[in-house]
Amino acid sequence: xxxxxxxxxxxxxxxxxxxxxxxxxxxxxxxxxxxxxxxxxxxxxxxxxxxxxxxxxxxxxxxxxxxxxxxxxxxxxxxxxxxxxxxxxxxxxxxxxxxxxxxxxxxxxxxxxxxxxxxxxxxxxxxxxxxxxxxxxxxxxxxxxxxxxxxxxxxxxxxxxxxxxxxxxxxxxxxxxxxxxxxxxxxxxxxxxxxxxxxxxxxxxxxxxxxxxxxxxxxxxxxxxxxxxxxxxxxxxxxxxxxxxxxxxxxxxxxxxxxxxxxxxxxxxxxxxxxxxxxxxxxxxxxxxxxxxxxxxxxxxxxxxxxxxxxxxxxxxxxxxxxxxxxxxxxxxxxxxxxxxxxxxxxxxxxxxxxxxxx
Amino acid sequence: xxxxxxxxxxxxxxxxxxxxxxxxxxxxxxxxxxxxxxxxxxxxxxxxxxxxxxxxxxxxxxxxxxxxxxxxxxxxxxxxxxxxxxxxxxxxxxxxxxxxxxxxxxxxxxxxxxxxxxxxxxxxxxxxxxxxxxxxxxxxxxxxxxxxxxxxxxxxxxxxxxxxxxxxxxxxxxxxxxxxxxxxxxxxxxxxxxxxxxxxxxxxxxxxxxxxxxxxxxxxxxxxxxxxxxxxxxxxxxxxxxxxxxxxxxxxxxxxxxxxxxxxxxxxxxxxxxxxxxxxxxxxxxxxxxxxxxxxxxxxxxxxxxxxxxxxxx
Numbered sequence: 001x002x003x004x005x006x007x008x009x010x011x012x013x014x015x016x017x018x019x020x021x022x023x024x025x026x027x028x029x030x031x032x033x034x035x036x037x038x039x040x041x042x043x044x045x046x047x048x049x050x051x052x053x054x055x056x057x058x059x060x061x062x063x064x065x066x067x068x069x070x071x072x073x074x075x076x077x078x079x080x081x082x083x084x085x086x087x088x089x090x091x092x093x094x095x096x097x098x099x100x101x102x103x104x105x106x107x108x109x110x111x112x113x114x115x116x117x118x119x120x121x122x123x124x125x126x127x128x129x130x131x132x133x134x135x136x137x138x139x140x141x142x143x144x145x146x147x148x149x150x151x152x153x154x155x156x157x158x159x160x161x162x163x164x165x166x167x168x169x170x171x172x173x174x175x176x177x178x179x180x181x182x183x184x185x186x187x188x189x190x191x192x193x194x195x196x197x198x199x200x201x202x203x204x205x206x207x208x209x210x211x212x213x214x215x216x217x218x219x220x221x222x223x224x225x226x227x228x229x230x231x232x233x234x235x236x237x238x239x240x241x242x243x244x245x246x247x248x249x250x251x252x253x254x255x256x257x258x259x260x261x262x263x264x265x266x267x268x269x270x271x272x273x274x275x276x277x278x279x280x281x282x283x284x285x286x287x288x289x290x291x292x293x294x295x296x297x298x299x300x301x302x303x304x305x306x307x308x309x310x311x312x313x314x315x316x317x318x319x320x321x322x323x324x325x326x327x328x329x330x331x332x333x334x335x336x337x338x339x340x341x342x343x344x345x346x347x348x349x350x351x352x353x354x355x356x357x358x359x
Numbered sequence: 360x361x362x363x364x365x366x367x368x369x370x371x372x373x374x375x376x377x378x379x380x381x382x383x384x385x386x387x388x389x390x391x392x393x394x395x396x397x398x399x400x401x402x403x404x405x406x407x408x409x410x411x412x413x414x415x416x417x418x419x420x421x422x423x424x425x426x427x428x429x430x431x432x433x434x435x436x437x438x439x440x441x442x443x444x445x446x447x448x449x450x451x452x453x454x455x456x457x458x459x460x461x462x463x464x465x466x467x468x469x470x471x472x473x474x475x476x477x478x479x480x481x482x483x484x485x486x487x488x489x490x491x492x493x494x495x496x497x498x499x500x501x502x503x504x505x506x507x508x509x510x511x512x513x514x515x516x517x518x519x520x521x522x523x524x525x526x527x528x529x530x531x532x533x534x535x536x537x538x539x540x541x542x543x544x545x546x547x548x549x550x551x552x553x554x555x556x557x558x559x560x561x562x563x564x565x566x567x568x569x570x571x572x573x574x575x576x577x578x579x580x581x582x583x584x585x586x587x588x589x590x591x592x593x594x595x596x597x598x599x600x601x602x603x604x605x606x607x608x609x610x611x612x613x614x615x616x617x618x619x620x621x622x623x624x625x626x627x628x629x630x631x632x633x634x635x636x637x638x639x640x641x642x643x644x645x646x647x648x649x650x651x652x653x654x655x656x657x658x659x660x661x662x663x664x665x666x667x668x669x670x671x672x673x
Contacts, residue, residue: 008374239375252396259389263405266382271375306395310388313377 008315012245012274012339016044020240025270027168028247029257033278033319035064036326037247038167040336043329045163046086052162056088059135060169063090070328082329087161091135135166136180140228179268181233188226195219239271247276250300255307274315277307281321282345318343324355331355530608537603538652541596542659548592549663552585593656597649604648619644 015024024045026038035058042056055077058065065088066073069080077087235241244265248258262272280300283293307316319335320343326335334351343351365373381388389402623644627637 239371252392252398256389256392256396256398259392260405263382263385263388266379267405272378273371273374306392310392313374313381 008313010316010318010342012041012044012276012315012317014273014315015041015243015245016048016340018243021163021243022235023242024163024165025168025242025244026166026247027244028170028261029254030170032247032249032254033276034247035060035068035167036332036335037245037276037278037319037339038165039065039068039332040339041245042086042088042165043083043332043336044339045165046083047333049162050085052085053160054086054163054165055161056086056165056167057135057138058088058090058167059132060167062169065090065167068327068332080329089138091138132169132176132180136184136232140225140232181229181236182268184229185226185233188222188229191222192219192226195222237269239273243271243273245274245276246272247278249279250277250303250307252303255303255310259310272314274317275307275311276317276319276339277304278319279321280304280318282343282349284345320345320348320352322351322355323353324357326355328356526608533603533607534648537600538655541652541656544596545592545656545659546663548588549585549660552588553667589660593653596656597653600652601646601649619647 015021024041026034026041028034038056042054046054056065058073063073069088071078071081071088073088073090075089075091077089080086080088246258246261246265248254258275262275265272281293281297283290283297304318317339319338322335324331326332334355338348338351386402386404389405393400393402620641623632623637623640626632627634632640
């Protein structure tokens with residue numbers, strides 16, 4: 001066996017035990033178990049590095065983190081009960097836009113009854129991509145925290161998280177989110193170029209020193225955002241800092257979409273090293289009396305063998321379909337263990353019916 | 360003697376290169392999945408072929424590649440990893456120089472909620488050297504209207520520009536010759552009419568003529584008659600001009616230079632005018648060459664009448 005024939009373990013050890021990872025995206029088609037997997041990854045990361053802080057953000061407009069942990073989360077990071085170094089956040093576009101409108105109002109027009117404020121909120125709340133934009137703004141905030149000098153951040157509650165895990169929306173939304181850094185960088189570059197061209201004309205048109213100062217502040221802010229966006233772009237394309245974990249099931253459509261997803265991620269220079277195949281039945285005919293499960297397992301095995309061929313250079317993690325919902329910290333801990341240790345249906349088969357009832 | 364074992368960083372790098380090399384097969388892999396799944400669909404490429412080919416790894420080329428085979432080995436000893444700047448340029452296209460890739464244009468489309476007018480507004484390079492668009496025509500109103508195709512080389516572009524300039528020169532020369540000929544005919548017609556008519560400025564009403572020195576005959580040729588001659592002349596001349604322009608020249612070449620057309624396009628792009636109204640205005644504006652020619656003849660006529668009245672002492 002030559003040095004180039006690597007045996008890749010079917011686990012997520014390369015993700016959980018990786019020292020330098022800052023961003024972990026978990027995504028895939030709807031209903032494959034993204035939230036369960038992202039929660040499991042976050043839990044394992046938190047348990048592997050108890051001295052570090054981790055943050056799990058849901059960018060899916062149909063948030064599920066609260067249901068997964070049986071605990072209410074909101075737009076502000078909140079610690080998970082029972083796991084002190086893991087926090088969760090569900091980004092809410094409506095309140096995010098309300099905050100922005102409030103900020104803009106206080107800066108430019110202090111009239112709380114300004115009808116334009118309400119119109120702004122109504123309009124922007126329905127813009128396609130607004131969820132992704134707000135999630136990305138959260139990313140920029142954390143980049144700012146990470147790159148700022150100690151003590152430079154005014155917000156004393158700002159925490160520097162070792163790794164931020166994203167429970168992403170179904171594939172299309174996520175790809176749009178991942179395009180944002182490149183798109184924004186180009187857009188901001190053009191805005192800068194235009195502002196440089198028009199600055200002399202604008203100053204000629206007058207508006208006074210206060211107006212010019214406001215313009216200067218706005219341009220300075222744009223420059224700052226541009227550098228943060230560039231930094232985000234660089235980090236997302238650095239395999240030492242960012243990885244994407246696609247989640248799929250052993251079915252035709254899921255396999256096809258996963259392949260398309262990975263091809264598109266690679267075109268964005270985003271690193272993909274591991275794939276999670278979820279909801280596997282492991283129903284061997286000799287041991288299982290359920291004919292449906294046996295038939296379905298036979299179908300899954302066909303696609304699994306295809307995946308073994310297609311993804312021989314990836315860590316292909318095979319996770320079982322359990323008898324109950326994987327909800328609550330205790331159940332998630334039991335389930336997430338098999339992200340690091342390959343699931344053996346013979347040895348670990350007891351897990352299928354070992355979960356606590358969801359409350 | 361075996362080579363020294365690879366470090367984990369080397370292993371990771373080799374694995375990344377393998378993955379990228381296999382993913383470069385792109386549509387083939389997708390088609391295999393579809394065939395194995397018994398689907399009737401034909402796989403569409405996820406990304407443009409050129410952006411896959413630009414990936415900084417050795418790509419399996421040439422004949423059909425079976426998934427069961429190992430990827431073709433390539434000598435990576437001399438291969439250098441592209442710099443961050445090169446990777447960024449591959450992903451984005453440089454601002455202000457290389458044209459945007461289809462992927463980033465689509466991203467613009469997505470960013471603006473699939474509004475193609477807004478995406479076009481921003482996807483044009485502000486310096487006008489990228490893909491053409493509304494914004495580039497606003498920034499550089501003097502430059503050629505023809506949008507620049509990013510797949511066209513510099514030489515081709517220069518050739519196209521020279522060809523366009525040549526067409527414009529031809530059109531200008533044609534219009535000049537036509538205008539000169541038309542003006543000469545108009546002057547001759549004017550001269551023939553006024554030198555052969557007894558009282559060219561007489562009233563067409565007989566009872567008014569009785570009050571003056573004008574001929575008292577029941578019917579005389581007057582200015583009213585000349586106007587009819589003039590209108591018939593214009594009808595013939597302008598129709599000839601329109602037919603000649605339509606047959607000899609592409610309508611874009613004698614319409615696209617118009618600031619009026621550019622202004623209407625820009626107003627439409629910004630949403631100041633409805634597209635249906637702009638289309639109606641276009642259908643009027645496209646006859647502007649004819650209108651200009653007619654107005655020029657009217658101006659010549661006014662000058663001639665003024666000169667005649669001055670010299671004839673009316």
